[in-house]
Amino acid sequence: MAAVLEVRDVSKKFSGLVAVDGVSLEAYEGEAVGLIGPNGAGKTTLFNMISGSIHPTSGRIYYNGRDITSLSPDRICRLGIARTFQIPQPFGDMTVLKNVETALLFGGRASKGGILPANAADICEMAGLADKKGMPARTLGVSDKKKLEMARAIATAPKVILLDEIASGLPVGEYGWATGLVRRLVGEFGLTVIWIEHVMRVIMRTVDRVYVLDHGSRIAHGKPEEVVNDEQVRQAYLGAKVG
Amino acid sequence: MLNRAWPGGRLYKIGASALALALLATAPLYFSRLSLLFFILNWIVLAESFNIFTGLTGYVNFGHVVFYGMGGYVGALLMAGALASPYVGVLAAGLASALLALGLSLPTLRLRGAYFAIASLGVNEATFVIFDNWPAVGSATGITLPVVYYQPLAQYYTMLAVAAGCLATAYVLMHSRIGTAMQAIRQQEDTARSVGINATYYKTLALIFSGLFAGMAGALAIWQVSIIDPPSAFDITISLNAISMTMLGGIGTLAGPVLGAVVLYEVGDFLDLNYPYAHLVVLGVIIIGVVLAMPRGMMGYADRVRLLLGGGGRKDGGGA
Numbered sequence: 010m011a012a013v014l015e016v017r018d019v020s021k022k023f024s025g026l027v028a029v030d031g032v033s034l035e036a037y038e039g040e041a042v043g044l045i046g047p048n049g050a051g052k053t054t055l056f057n058m059i060s061g062s063i064h065p066t067s068g069r070i071y072y073n074g075r076d077i078t079s080l081s082p083d084r085i086c087r088l089g090i091a092r093t094f095q096i097p098q099p100f101g102d103m104t105v106l107k108n109v110e111t112a113l114l115f116g117g118r119a120s121k122g123g124i125l126p127a128n129a130a131d132i133c134e135m136a137g138l139a140d141k142k143g144m145p146a147r148t149l150g151v152s153d154k155k156k157l158e159m160a161r162a163i164a165t166a167p168k169v170i171l172l173d174e175i176a177s178g179l180p181v182g183e184y185g186w187a188t189g190l191v192r193r194l195v196g197e198f199g200l201t202v203i204w205i206e207h208v209m210r211v212i213m214r215t216v217d218r219v220y221v222l223d224h225g226s227r228i229a230h231g232k233p234e235e236v237v238n239d240e241q242v243r244q245a246y247l248g249a250k251v252g
Numbered sequence: 253m254l255n256r257a258w259p260g261g262r263l264y265k266i267g268a269s270a271l272a273l274a275l276l277a278t279a280p281l282y283f284s285r286l287s288l289l290f291f292i293l294n295w296i297v298l299a300e301s302f303n304i305f306t307g308l309t310g311y312v313n314f315g316h317v318v319f320y321g322m323g324g325y326v327g328a329l330l331m332a333g334a335l336a337s338p339y340v341g342v343l344a345a346g347l348a349s350a351l352l353a354l355g356l357s358l359p360t361l362r363l364r365g366a367y368f369a370i371a372s373l374g375v376n377e378a379t380f381v382i383f384d385n386w387p388a389v390g391s392a393t394g395i396t397l398p399v400v401y402y403q404p405l406a407q408y409y410t411m412l413a414v415a416a417g418c419l420a421t422a423y424v425l426m427h428s429r430i431g432t433a434m435q436a437i438r439q440q441e442d443t444a445r446s447v448g449i450n451a452t453y454y455k456t457l458a459l460i461f462s463g464l465f466a467g468m469a470g471a472l473a474i475w476q477v478s479i480i481d482p483p484s485a486f487d488i489t490i491s492l493n494a495i496s497m498t499m500l501g502g503i504g505t506l507a508g509p510v511l512g513a514v515v516l517y518e519v520g521d522f523l524d525l526n527y528p529y530a531h532l533v534v535l536g537v538i539i540i541g542v543v544l545a546m547p548r549g550m551m552g553y554a555d556r557v558r559l560l561l562g563g564g565g566r567k568d569g570g571g572a
Contacts, residue, residue: 060446081452082445092446100439111436112447114429165447 011074013038013201014059014090014169019068020225021054028054030225031068036169041195041202043212043233046222047245052205053095055222056171059203060092061085072169087117091167095174095205097154101147105138105157106130108146109164116165123166125198135193136160137186151178159190170194172204176211184208188215213237221245276412286408290476293415295517297469298490299497299509300418304425305462306495307504309455310438311365315372316494318356318379319349319466320473321485325383327471328395328480338401342410342471349467350460357456364441373488380486394481401475411472418465423506425461434458438504493520496539502551511550 012035021029029051036042044052057063059070061082070078077085086092100108109129118127126132133142136156141149146157155175162170176187188211194200206212213219213233221229221236223245229236236242279289302316323345330341360371384392425431433454436444445451474480493516494509501512519538523531546553 062442062445081450082442083448083450086446086448094443094446098440098443100436100443102439103435111432111444111449114432115436115448117448161443161447 012036012071013073014203015071016055016059017069017071019055019058019065019070021051021058021063022066027225029058029065029222032222032225032227033068034220034227034230036201036203038168038201039195039199040218041191041204041216043216043219044203044205044222045207045209045212045219045236046228049224050222050245051225052222053173054225056092056173056203056205059085060090060171083115086165086167087115089121089166089168090171091116091162091165091169092171093155093158093162093173093175095177097151097158099146099149099154099157099161101145103146104143105133105146105149105153105160106142108157109133109160112161112164116167118164118166121166121168123168123198125163125166125200127166129164132160132164136163136190152180152183155179156186163194167200169201169203172202172206174205174207176206176208184211187211191215209237273416277409280405280408286404287476290404290408290411290472292514292517293411294469294473294476295493295497295513296510297411297415297418297465298494299501299513300415300422300506301462301465301469302491302494303498303503303505303509304418304422304465305458307498307509308425308431308434308438309458311361311455312369312495313372313459313462314369314488314491314495315374315376315379316462316466317486317488317490318376319353319463320470320490321379321383321480321482322352323349323467323470324474324480324485325389325395325470326467328397328474329389331401331475332395332397338403338406338471338475339410342414342468342475345471346464346468349470350464352467353459353463354456357459361452361455361459376486376488376491380482383485384482390481392482394479394485395474397474397478399478401478403475407472407476410475414465414468414472419506419510421461421465425458426506430454430457498549500539500542500549502549505549505551508549508551515550 014036016032016034018031018033019029020027020031032055046052058065061080064079069076072088072090077088100111103111106129109132113129126135130142133139136159138153138156138160141153149157155178159175176184179187191202191204192215195202204212204216216233219231219233219236220227221242228241228245229239276289280286283289298320302313305311306313326348327341327345330336330344331338336344356375360368363371383389389395433449436449437451437454441451497512497516498509500516501510502508520535523534527534
């Protein structure tokens, strides 16, 4: 089976600093893939390149076999790759509903079709915002802002969805919301989810495969239970063994 | 979206607009100072066209007068050379400024926020220097129209038509899909792009409409005053006035720039007559006071009053 998304040997240099160094990864239809690594590993930079807000210094990115490396973020969204932002960035003065409606209107939902809900109120409900629809987005708390990130991404009717720390910062009681929604997007709607997360117990029990980045390089890849026992991964997170 | 809790609002607004239009259309019958109305309408177009770009997208354009001056020159050249009727001159001026807006948007709209504002100042300065040294447009002397273009009634009605067209365009932009895109860009541009909004396209579109109407206003002004030279055509205080009027009335709203233009033009006129040496200082103090007291302008203040009275206020933030 061909990969829905293929990142091939991608690097990003910021005036001398190598943020991402020759990373490759693939994601297939209907799977959840984890992307983990310590702070500064280059995870968000990789997302920024996939979603087109910055362009790689070298390497290519393919979506359904099509080279999308140099496309703009709006084109990439309309093709079917949606993202959330690590620090929620809603349209602050719009209501929650209007935020979702805006994404529905411009995300290319009409031409993409698909089985995700096409109604803003339904999407709000799916994301757990049913009773917050009328609130201006800037007045939401952190949890609800994260939910709105999710709702807005869903509203663009994506095939691939990039989640950037959607569970971090949530109260522990809300973790179930994140895992439940990701499972639903993958299982019920057949989406491909790539998920950056620091909360290990949340992501490790939800994703099928994990890629581990450290200092811009891919240091491990495999099933969650394999990766957590990898010596290099342990070193990246905990440091080298003494003695 | 504005008056959900205030059902009479829309009808009332349509009525008020129709009445204002009727009064202005019949003004020549009973009002002798047509040139006063002409200049108020001219400022309304300048402020509203500034608002179409800056109010909707959030990008501050300190070089708005460039479109006005460019329109003035195109109109002046066509009329002085008897190459076109004033009506065609006004239209051509608008199109020339719209084209200029398109040309300027390519390099400048790649810049974000404050960087764009600085670039727009630079564009203003550059345009001034070019016209000041360009023999074909009269260099520093400028262009003077022959006396046959003294046509107060035609000038007034053309001005009124352009003002109505400008307001109608602003209304349509604000209440359409385009307006939603621009609101999204103003509030959070990266997010707007991430949901499929081609931000560059919509910003360019806004700047083109902004340039179109400012250019027509420029040609109308030269038709009225008969003389144009670089310092008057590219005077930065014209941009600053348009900004002050828009801020005073309520940026991003349809009626705000209209209110701001009427009030500020009248107040400015009064101060100029009574305090000829200090009027800019007094005006500056008034504007600072107003911005401190009413950060969202007169329209924002009206909303607050309406909320206090128990009616519906602006809930979606802008767009009307």
